[in-house]
Amino acid sequence: MQRLPTIVDVASTAGVSRQTVSNVLNSPDIVKPETRIRVEAAIASLGYHPHESARRLRMRKSSTIGIRLDPQTDGISGSVLDRFLHALTEQAAEQGLRILLFTARDHHDEVTQIERLRDTGDVDAFVLTSTTLGDPRTTRLAELGVSFVTFGRPWGVDDMDDPAHLWVDVDGxxxxxxxxxxxxxxxxxxxxxxxxxxxxxxxxxxxxxxxxxxxxxxxxxxxxxxxxxxxxxxxxxxxxxxxxxxxxxxxxxxxxxxxxxxxxxxxxxxxxxxxxxxxxxxxxxxxxxxxxxxxxxxPLDEVAAGVLELLTGAHAGRSTGGPANDPRHRLVRPRLVTRSPAPLPPR
The missing domain is CATH 3.40.50.2300 (Response regulator)
Known part of the structure; x- marks a missing residue:
């Protein structure tokens, strides 16, 4: 079996140290342009791919987004969250991010699980679904400084402009x-x-x-x-x-x-x-x-894209920070699908 190239191979080919290669991969701005070009050329010629787990460990970032897996309460309408999870997981993978699913008994237990996952460094940010009137999760997570975005508006407050947290929703x-x-x-x-x-x-x-x-x-x-x-x-x-x-x-x-x-x-x-x-x-x-x-x-693909944009963009899932002219929410327009039902027996 052919041996995969390592960071040592890249350093040897480019005539630089391992640390310089690491800097090019993680902090390219601090490397001289001519050196960076040489290292990037060596990476391309060798076909080197950084070990993502090792890089996450060095950066103390898990590159992981947590989301609660709700129990399926309805076999028909429950498929909406399934489709959203699929779209979110697929788009996250394209950006080098992972999705971690966890369970919780209720909203309060969900906050407890989020605190545990954040404190252990397993998850960087979270997505909340099924927002409700007076939702206890959003206020608590904002107080804790947790990065999160909700799929659903903060019902019960100034829905369109509330700065307390970031959200994506469909215009029902x-x-x-x-x-x-x-x-x-x-x-x-x-x-x-x-x-x-x-x-x-x-x-x-x-x-x-x-x-x-x-x-x-x-x-x-x-x-x-x-x-x-x-x-x-x-x-x-x-x-x-x-x-x-x-x-x-x-x-x-x-x-x-x-x-x-x-x-x-x-x-x-x-x-x-x-x-x-x-x-x-x-x-x-x-x-x-x-x-x-x-x-x-x-359009759940658009919802997933909006969630990831708010989590990874200028706002980074935080209620404070980020440019003032960048909206803290995304309201997505749905689409009417017209069909003709199959004949049914009269009732």
Missing amino acids: RSGLHEATSAYLSTGLRRVGYIGWPAGSGSGDDRMRGWRDAMLEAAQSPASGEVELEALCVAVEDGVSQGAEAYRRLRAAGEVDAVVCASDSLALGALLASGGAIPVTGYDDTPVAAAVGLSSVRQ
């Missing part, structure tokens, strides 16, 4: 606004909404998209507000809950179409209606694609 309002407007543009008027109980942050954001589109199309704000009460049903997430919510909508009056806060709710509405009216979900999960359900797709 624009997604549901586009889905609702698409139905209204075809002449449909009674577009119902099935969402989650108030206070979920992302659910409230998606509901606002539907509400704003409906009020913009209403002949008068007063009549529009009254009509919306009968066209909106809030339930917990799930297929059976979506079916029950659809039946409640129909009991309150005719419905021309339905938009939903998730694909789980949309699938339930689609099954309960027997495909009699168009239904749009949210997340564009594999189930939505399989049954031909229209849905709002979250």
